[in-house]
Amino acid sequence: MPEIDFISSVHKKTKRNYLERVTEYPKAKAANVAKKFDFDYWDGDRKVGYGGFYYDGRWKSVACALRDHYHLKSGDKVLDVGCGKGFLLYDLMMAVPGIEIYGIDISRYAITHAKEEVQPFLQEGRAECLPFEDNTFDLVISITTLHNLYCFNLEKALKEIERVGKKNKYIVVESYRNEEEKVNLLYWQLTCECFCTPDEWRWWFEKTGYSGDYSFIYFE
Template sequence: MAEIDFMGVLHKSTQRDYLARVNDPDYPKAKAAELAKQFDHDYWDGDRRICYGGYRYMEGRWEKVARALVDHYQLPENPKILDIGCGKGFLLYDFLKVIPGAEIYGIDLSPYAIANSKEEIRDRLQVGNATQLPWPDDHFDLVISINTLHCLHAQDLHPALCEMERVGKEHKYLCVESWRNQAEKANLLYWQVTCEAFNTPEAWHWWFKQTCYSGDHSFIYFE
């Protein structure tokens, strides 16, 4: 297990006004969170003050992440790749630009995301829950989960991590939100709308140990 940052380049490209978000007169944090936690239109394509404000495919944005993952992990010629919390499938679509022969799969709890996913790969995506993955043991050459598992409560986080470990052969990578000091904790609380697992890096490592998660990881901090 190693900490490897594949996501920092994307996270740091966004400018954030934490106080404006938490104090918005139309979508104060509690209201925004209630809408976002439905993981429906408001979360993906609603007002920016709720969440993404229009989650659209951007040429090359996710390809750099896919390429970094492929360059790091030694995958077979036609690897099986699973994205847990795949959203609209943009990262999986860009994996095919890097490895055209990859066998891609995605799962997400949002019917809206799957219905509005990248049309070219929609038949490779399905609605489902990270706590019960519909694949056999050691099925995938690479399993990834980006900005998803911190949205789970403790009772779901444990089985989700166990499931991620179960279906992956060797290479696994997850990225979750975290905090190292009180400033980052406050910023995370101000900015997030779906986070339930407010863990420090040390607490995340405890979770990894409890669930026997052996893959790699990285943390998103709100500095």
Template sequence: MQEIDFMSVLHKSTKRDYLGRVNDTEYPKSKAAVLAKKFDFDYWDGDRRICYGGYKYMEGRWEKVAIKLIDHYKLDCNSRILDIGCGKGYLLYDLKKLLPGISVKGIDISNYALEHSKDEIKDSLTLGNASYLPYPDDHFDLVISINTLHCLHASDLNCALKEMERVSKKHKYLCVESYTNEEQKTNLLYWQVTCEAFHNTESWKWLFSQSGYTGDYSFIFFD
């Protein structure tokens, strides 16, 4: 198990108005959260005050992360990859571009996201949830979950971590939102509309240990 940063290159490229999200008159955070947690149009392509405000494929954006994953885990065209919480599948698409023969699978609870995924990988994506993965034991060379598991309640989170461990025969990597100080904690509470697991970094590491998760991890902070 190793803490390794693959995600800050994307996370830090976005500017956020934390107080604006909480105090917006049309979409205050409580209303935005209700809409966002449906993981439908409003979450992906609705108003920016709710969540993404239009989650479109941007050439090269996810490729940065794909290259880091390929280099670190020594992936090749024979590798099998699973993305838990794949959304519209942009990272998997970029992995396929870089390694055309690679086998990619994605799973997500959002039917809207899967319907609006890249046509080139749509057949590789499955509707489902992280707590019960429809794959055999020791099946994937790398299992990833980026900015998804913090959306689960405690019992489901424990199951998801165990499932991630079960279906991987080798490498695992996850990224979750967290905090190390009161400023980061406050900003996280102000900004996040789908998070159910608000834990500092040490609590996350304890949860990993309790579930038997042995893979790599990183944290997203809201500074």
């Protein structure tokens, strides 16, 4: 269960004003809107979400890194838990011709507004109850999703990812290493329910029997 980073380069491209995040608009109100995971969260005002979640190719490098590290090939099955609009799955499909992609997300809006090429392979659902048989996927990924779950559902979700994956899994969660990063995370986040240090996340992985790879993103 090694720590390996494919994500930081993408995460660090976004410029963030943490103080403005909590002064320009009531944070509690923003969080209440964001947690509906509807239009406002994805394509509404930046104060309550992404401010427009559109494909721009930023996940291509991540898709290629996943392909190379996990030796993905035609016919392999990949599941993205918390796939959003399916941008990473699209880039994986482009990077590995013939790959079988599957995505699941809690947001009906994201699924119905997903990239056209991958929309048929996505479905609405929850991470803690994956509608797939044991050992179905050659790779299961979950990028910046699981920290949005309450502890009791986080435990179920990690066990579900372990259950449906044959061997390779890779998850990314938000974390903090010091008080400054903790404050920045609290200021910036809109949907988080689990606020864990790296050691606490590793405790969760061990507790649930998660055997895959992982990485953390920090708000520096």
